[in-house]
Amino acid sequence: MELIDILTKDHIILNLKGTNQDDVIDELVNTLAANQLTNDPTSFKEAIYKRESEISTAVGYGVAIPHAKSKSVSKPTIIMGRTLQGIDYGGQHTNLVFMIAAPENASDEHLSLLSKLSTFLMSDTFRAKLLVATSVDEVLTAIREQDKEEEPEADQTDAGKYLIGITACMTGIAHTYMAAESLKEAAAKRGMKVKIQTNGANGPENSLTSQDIQHADAIIVAHDVRVDTTVFNGKRFVDVPVKKAISHADQLIDQALNYDIRDPQAEVVSESAPEPEKKSGLNFYKHIMSGVSYMIPFVVVGGIFIAISFMFGIYAADPTSDQYNVFAEFFSQVGGEAAFALMVPILAGFIGYSIADKQGLAPAMIGGMVASIGGSGFLGGMIAGFVGGFAAKYIGRAFKGVPKAFQGLISVLLVPLLSTFIVGAFMFFILNTPMSLLNVFLENWLTGLTGINAAILGALLAGMMASDMGGPINKTASAFGLAMFAANIFEPSAALMVGGMVPPIGIALATTLFKNRFTLQEAEAGKASYVLGASFITEGAIPFAAADPLRIIPANIVGAAIGGAACMALDISLKAPHGGIFVIPIASNHPLLYIGCILLGSVVTCLMIGFLKKPLSEKDRQKAKAMDSVI
Known part of the structure; x- marks a missing residue:
């Protein structure tokens, strides 16, 4: 089944009327019902929202792919919606929304549709064509072109070799499958056998077995979240973010093959040089971008609300001013005192979360608030995120040998308590004063630029x-x-x-x-x-x-x-x-x-x-x- 068979003209909305996530979902579901593809739009919408409640289907790049299976759906279908102005979908600015609807018993078709659509959306050029299309026919043309895109012949010198791997992105939806598909296609061009485990939102699929690992010639792990790599029994593997597997699959396969893990002398990596762990743990760029992505909605809301407040007058939010207006105070309080106040703690918190999962969230966010109170600002918040995240990560590791009966107490009490003390003391006694002075210098310098x-x-x-x-x-x-x-x-x-x-x-x-x-x-x-x-x-x-x-x-x-x-x-x-x-x-x-x-x-x-x-x-x-x- 091709995408063009199920994404027909009457399934495409080039100008969504909705201005928020709920309105857009309603619009897409109504289109599904209008085309007589569901006999119970209410139950299908409930299935969509149930899926969204587990984790947002916004996948980045201005794209969201809400999807659900329901007994009310007659056949696998895609409804596409586009909004040039964009909406906030799951905390991400989104312009393209593809709703996938599948019958309750159509698991293979549902996954196939999701995987194929995700693969198409890897292409910047393809997404751009959808954004600039002036008619439904241009959208369909872009899909046909992408579907029939010719691929160059590749070298077959690696024919017969076995590539295995794991892919896992933050949401466990599109990028997970994009990376897997990219690796599969690159390996297939070389004539290699390939098996990629996808750690999706519904758990691991196509799971690797001990036999797969034993007979592998190359291993690639592409992930933005933590993946259990102990299953490789010390074999060397390429460890990269998901996006790199999407865009540089061939290079990664070359690198993985160079490790020559079928050589008995190269089977085990020395414990003194755990290269993959270091690369993954110290991926600063990934951690910073994780924090920034969660911070941006607070920045946007705070900035717009403050700007609206000033429209009533420069001092209109001050109850003691002659210009006072209650709505100006409302916008100023929500935007400046609430949204802006949360920016730095949110940045720090989700940097910590990216490093140490839930254990890193509280200490990093508290460190970010200390940075904000102490004048360290954005840069101090970033540092607090790293200090809090790595403190939680390594303290958690230190207590791994404790009996399981005490693990719950350690995770909710000792780890956050000790790591918060570390990041708090570091910010309060060491970083805040010099960082606040640096911020004052930068502010004065920038303010004085003319x-x-x-x-x-x-x-x-x-x-x-x-x-x-x-x-x-x-x-x-x-x-x-x-x-x-x-x-x-x-x-x-x-x-x-x-x-x-x-x-x-x-x-x-x-x-x-x-x-x-x-x-x-x-x-x-x-x-x-x-x-x-x-x-x-x-x-x-x-x-x-x-x-x-x-x-x-x-x-x-x-x-x-x-x-x-x-x-x-x-x-x-x-x-x-x-x-x-x-x-x-x-x-x-x-x-x-x-x-x-x-x-x-x-x-x-x-x-x-x-x-x-x-x-x-x-x-x-x-x-x-x-x-x-x-x-």
Whole structure:
């Protein structure tokens, strides 16, 4: 069964009306019922919510895949919904929602659909095509193209060798299966036998046996959560985050084969050099991103509520002021005194949770609150998360030999008590004073930036934001912006949003003004990029950058840098780091000037693209037109 067989025209909603998770689920279920694919939409909706209550089906990358089995469903079906503005789905900003409905007894089909859809959504280009599609037919075309994408022939020198592995992501849904599928496909191209255990939300599937481990030639463990690797009996294995298995499966297989674990002399790894454990335990990037992902909703809500409060007047939230307004006080209290106050503790807590699971949550979060109270701010909160998380992790290990009858007492009393004492004492006696002084220095330095110095910083941040559109450079700039945001310095946030909005808007302008540089399909995609760019959805630029990186990416960076420089030179601030045009009127101190900076950067990007890209020949146009008409 192919996706195109069950995701038909009347199953696709390009403009969801819902503005929150519940409304969108209602809309998708109603579409399911309208197509007579369920005879009891209420019971199916209950099954969807039951699944969501176990763990959110938001899988990142702006995608959610709610799914459920129900006896009320007649056949496996997918309902797709898209919202360009985006919604909060399970705490993640989401633009694409795929609801999978399967009959109660269709376990194989249900898993197959989920796995195949997850594999398709690994592709940045595929997701971008769905976002910029202007019609249902374009969505179906993108799916057909992805389904029929030709794969290059691969080297068969490893034919017959046996690859095993385990994949496990934070939610246990899409990325778990994406990584497994990527490894399977890479191994199959080489002619290798392969078995990948997926530790999904419903528990391990396709579990490895002792015979699998004994006869394996290579082992790969791709995980963002803890996995039991003792089953490998000391055999060396490649230990990486899930995303690396998705994008670099071939390289990982080469690395795993180089360990030559079938060599009897290489069977056991010395206890003095537990390489896989160290790599996994000290994956700082993974832990920081885990904390930041949970922190962002607090930042967004707090910033917007504070911005709304200021709309009533600068002092309208102060009961002693003549400007006092009760609604202003409400928004100020909820946004500033509640949401903002929780930002740093949440960041620290979920860094600790990423390191030591539940045992690390309380000490790290308390350490984060001590950092917030003591003036250490965002950076102090990050350090508190690591100290609290690793303290809980190693204290827990120290008590592993205690009889099981006392393990419950140790996990709920001794581990949190001792690790909280450690992180609390470290923050209170050692870190808070120097870190608070550093924060004051940074705040004074940034506040004092004017003219050319502010412009340089704005250009750097916006240029980094536009450089790799979601990669490590982009995330480094975003982390700096969040740190400044937590310190109530809002100018960097404005420059960063310029860096995210300029690429798609600039490209859209180029497709309008320089049509002869683009194929008909690219020109159509450019129209949707106007909306995506205005909504701060940078993914609209990805298909163009992937097709012509040497011209598009430099144009994006230069345009974004110029817009960001102008933004900070003009002392423009933004109290909501996400939302695009929807938050600018209420969250920016100079909304018209700010929009002007975005347009300035977009025009520069547009002109650079027009200059760098050569007009297409008539032959190229005819070829592109012919390709567009296929399918």
